[in-house]
Amino acid sequence: MLERHWTWHRVKEFLIEKCIYLSGVTSIVIVALIFIFLAKEGFALFKTVGVGEFLLGIKWYPISHPAQFGILPLIIGSLVVTIGATLIAVPIGVASAVYISEVASGKIKEVLKSGIEVLAAIPSVVLGFIGMMTLVPWVKAVFNLPTGLTAFSGALMLGFMAMPTIVSIAEDALNAVPKRYKEAALALGATRWQAIWRVVFPAASSGIVAAVMLGIGRVIGETMAVMMITGNAARIPTTIFEPVRTLTATIAAEMGETVRGSDHYSALFAIGIVLFIITFMINLIADIAVHHKAK
Amino acid sequence: MIKNPYLKEKIAFTLLFGATVLVVLPVIFVLFYIVKQGWPAINWEFLTQMPQKGMRAGGIFPAIIGTLYLVLGTLLFALPLGVLSGVYLTEYARDNGLTRLVKLAIINLAGVPSVVYGLFGLGIFVVFLKFGASILAGSLTLAIMVLPIIITTTREALDSVPQSFRQVSLSLGVSKWQTIRHVVLPHAMPGILTGMILAVSRAAGETAPILFTVAAFYLPRLPKSVFDQVMALPYHLYVISTQVPHVKLEIRYGTALVLLIIVLSLNLVAIIVRAQFRKKKKW
Numbered sequence: 001m002l003e004r005h006w007t008w009h010r011v012k013e014f015l016i017e018k019c020i021y022l023s024g025v026t027s028i029v030i031v032a033l034i035f036i037f038l039a040k041e042g043f044a045l046f047k048t049v050g051v052g053e054f055l056l057g058i059k060w061y062p063i064s065h066p067a068q069f070g071i072l073p074l075i076i077g078s079l080v081v082t083i084g085a086t087l088i089a090v091p092i093g094v095a096s097a098v099y100i101s102e103v104a105s106g107k108i109k110e111v112l113k114s115g116i117e118v119l120a121a122i123p124s125v126v127l128g129f130i131g132m133m134t135l136v137p138w139v140k141a142v143f144n145l146p147t148g149l150t151a152f153s154g155a156l157m158l159g160f161m162a163m164p165t166i167v168s169i170a171e172d173a174l175n176a177v178p179k180r181y182k183e184a185a186l187a188l189g190a191t192r193w194q195a196i197w198r199v200v201f202p203a204a205s206s207g208i209v210a211a212v213m214l215g216i217g218r219v220i221g222e223t224m225a226v227m228m229i230t231g232n233a234a235r236i237p238t239t240i241f242e243p244v245r246t247l248t249a250t251i252a253a254e255m256g257e258t259v260r261g262s263d264h265y266s267a268l269f270a271i272g273i274v275l276f277i278i279t280f281m282i283n284l285i286a287d288i289a290v291h292h293k294a295k
Numbered sequence: 296m297i298k299n300p301y302l303k304e305k306i307a308f309t310l311l312f313g314a315t316v317l318v319v320l321p322v323i324f325v326l327f328y329i330v331k332q333g334w335p336a337i338n339w340e341f342l343t344q345m346p347q348k349g350m351r352a353g354g355i356f357p358a359i360i361g362t363l364y365l366v367l368g369t370l371l372f373a374l375p376l377g378v379l380s381g382v383y384l385t386e387y388a389r390d391n392g393l394t395r396l397v398k399l400a401i402i403n404l405a406g407v408p409s410v411v412y413g414l415f416g417l418g419i420f421v422v423f424l425k426f427g428a429s430i431l432a433g434s435l436t437l438a439i440m441v442l443p444i445i446i447t448t449t450r451e452a453l454d455s456v457p458q459s460f461r462q463v464s465l466s467l468g469v470s471k472w473q474t475i476r477h478v479v480l481p482h483a484m485p486g487i488l489t490g491m492i493l494a495v496s497r498a499a500g501e502t503a504p505i506l507f508t509v510a511a512f513y514l515p516r517l518p519k520s521v522f523d524q525v526m527a528l529p530y531h532l533y534v535i536s537t538q539v540p541h542v543k544l545e546i547r548y549g550t551a552l553v554l555l556i557i558v559l560s561l562n563l564v565a566i567i568v569r570a571q572f573r574k575k576k577k578w
Contacts (some may be wrong), residue, residue: 013472017387023376024383025393027400027446029438034407037418095314102317103308116317121562122325123500124562125529126551129327129536148540163318167347171551193304214406221408223503228537237447248410248503254413255507276407283406 038276042269045069049227049263053071054270060234060245062264064253071274073236077151077244078220081230084155084240085162085219090212092263093166097211100167120164128225131157131217143241149231151244157229159220166215173207174200175270206289213286217279223248247271329552333436336549345515350535351542360517361430361525362499362557365509368434368521369498373441374491378437380442381449386475404445410503417507431521433509440504441494446491449571452486453479485572489565496561500554502529512538528554 049069057070093151100112140148177200185195201208221229232242232253245253252266258265336496344354388394416436426432456479464474480487502510508532511530518525535542 009470012469012543016472020379020383020387023379024388026376026380026399027442029403030442032402033416033419035410037415037423041414041418054319092317095311096318099308099311103311112319113314115322117562117566118326118559119318119322121496121500121521121558122322122556123502123529123554125500125502126329126555127325129532129547129551130329132536136330150556160321161316167318174408191300191304193307194300197307210559217406221406223408223410224533226532233406248408248563251410251414251508252503255417269414269418272411275411278407279406279411280403284399289404291345 005214035273036275038269038273042266042273043244043270044261045263045270049267054267055274058126058236060250062267063257067262067263071247071250071267072236074247074250074271076236076287077230077234077245078248080151080237080240080244081154081158081226081246082216082219084151085158086212088155088159089162089166089215091216093163093169094170094208094211096163097167097170097174097208098196098201101171102200103192116164120168123224124161124222125224125228127157127161130230131173131225131229145241147231147243149229149243150241151164151237152232152240154226154244154246155240155264156232156259157225158222161222161225162215163220165218166211169214170204173204173211176207177203199282206292208285209288213282213289217225217282217286220282221248221275221279223252227252239293251275326555329548331553332544333548333550333552336545337552341549342553346513347515350513350531350539350545355528355531355553357515358526358528358531358550359516359553361511361527362529364430364518364525365433365437365505365527366495366498367431369437369441372435372438372489373445373494377442377445377490377494378449378487379530380446380452382475382480384446385450385453386471386479400442401446403441405447407440408503409440409501410506411506413434413506413508415439416504421508426431427522428507428509428511428524429522430509430518430525432506432526433527434521436504436508437498437501440501441498444494444497445490445553448490449483449487452483452490455486456482485568489569489572492561492565492568496558496565499561500529500558502527502533505530528557 015043049126054069054071055075056072057068058072059068060073061068063205090156096112096116100109100116104112131153135153136148138148139150139153139156140147143152181199181203185193185199189212190198226246227249230246230249232245232249233243234250235242237244255268258268297322304405341354342359343356345356384394384397388397416432416439420426420432420435421428460482461477464478465471471475500504505527509524509527511524511526511533514524514526528550532547532554535550536547536566
């Protein structure tokens with residue numbers, strides 16, 4: 001009896017540990033599966049359209065005859081919105097992180113941190129909706145434009161949406177700087193600002209680089225808000241006050257109307273591959289920046 | 296150039312404060328505005344009735360139920376997988392190439408755009424495994440999306456359990472799994488719970504992953520099986536604010552408010568659980 005009990009336990013434990021090992025490597029399997037399935041559906045396009053023609057073609061007319069699948073306008077759309085959002089979010093976000101981590105204290109710090117956490121939690125479709133209702137008419141009126149659905153509106157909203165990522169990761173990086181660095185600077189007669197600017201900030205710089213990269217990743221990947229605000233015109237814009245369409249919005253807006261297995265369907269998956277590769281690179285760079293700090 | 300370092304400090308701190316206000320003030324505006332505009336729409340009928348007249352009247356009941364089913368389905372898949380994966384990384388994994396690769400994969404998964412998860416779900420669950428656009432396909436897609444959240448919070452929770460707890464248990468002759476099961480996991484439970492709630496909140500609010508895998512444009516009935524499509528709150532908000540003309544503003548804001556309340560109250564619960572846990576922690 002005792003013997004059997006023991007064996008049963010051994011068997012159970014063996015099975016559970018096998019399950020744990022399997023779960024452990026699931027993440028790798030999923031990343032591989034994502035790539036395989038995007039490739040499986042997306043590569044079919046390249047039988048009819050060359051890779052160069054796809055990436056650099058300036059005409060995205062997926063449903064005309066003959067259809068044209070050039071995603072350059074979409075890449076430029078994503079790029080314009082991303083650069084705009086980054087220009088807004090990085091200085092403001094990093095400054096907020098410095099304020100929250102180094103200057104604010106007590107209750108104010110907690111309030112500011114919860115404000116940022118709330119922003120991180122608001123679904124992007126809600127922010128897109130609010131943007132449509134408030135930001136878009138405001139941009140139209142202030143800049144006297146025919147429509148407020150522009151790259152500029154998208155950049156403003158996405159800059160706002162990238163804040164939680166940038167602020168929280170930059171704040172972690174600043175907090176990770178040993179207290180004695182700052183104390184030593186203060187003991188030498190530096191003001192608090194001098195200690196922050198000359199000592200703490202440089203020491204946290206690689207973590208802040210990671211924060212910026214992940215913020216950019218967040219902006220490139222954002223879909224719903226950008227689709228609702230930027231006007232969805234697949235043309236290369238001449239100014240930031242024109243409608244644009246991003247890579248993500250194109251997939252979300254058009255997939256519902258495609259025929260499974262058609263060139264259009266494959267083209268949207270091919271855009272998915274482009275996005276997957278871009279975000280993979282961004283995360284890799286952020287990860288390298290973080291580990292660079294560790295050494 | 297300003298010479299006085301104290302004046303310089305004052306200016307710098309004011310600018311930093313200004314930047315923080317620029318981030319936080321719009322958040323307060325968004326919350327206030329949605330509550331103010333959406334509150335009048337919310338009543339018992341709105342929450343418990345089917346939409347009528349092409350979603351221009353009636354309630355949002357099927358969208359609420361749809362989101363509930365999706366969230367439950369997501370947890371069913373993501374929770375065991377995510378927790379076991381976290382256990383593997385903290386308790387079993389050695390510091391080798393494979394572990395490094397797993398961690399890199401998790402970081403990468405956390406950064407994949409949500410619409411790409413939608414494409415993946417469409418490719419593997421809807422088309423390849425022939426689940427069709429269904430609760431099953433949508434839940435699996437959302438589960439994969441929230442997996443990094445659950446794995447990361449589980450790891451943090453397990454890491455916070457002191458090493459000495461494990462050593463004492465192991466030295467008493469308890470096996471490794473039993474130590475994890477009866478000593479480590481119970482102490483890590485609040486942390487894991489926090490991660491679970493955050494994952495639910497994320498799954499409830501996402502639109503892009505469910506666009507092609509489950510969400511129904513207009514389906515004023517409740518699902519009968521996991522192979523049915525459902526309406527979902529975030530997609531419903533998208534539909535009534537961009538695809539259907541002449542929907543009363545009140546209904547749009549009301550839908551946004553319900554979604555916001557669900558997501559934010561989940562986050563609040565997570566924050567409370569975390570705070571309670573920190574207070575009780577004896578080590």
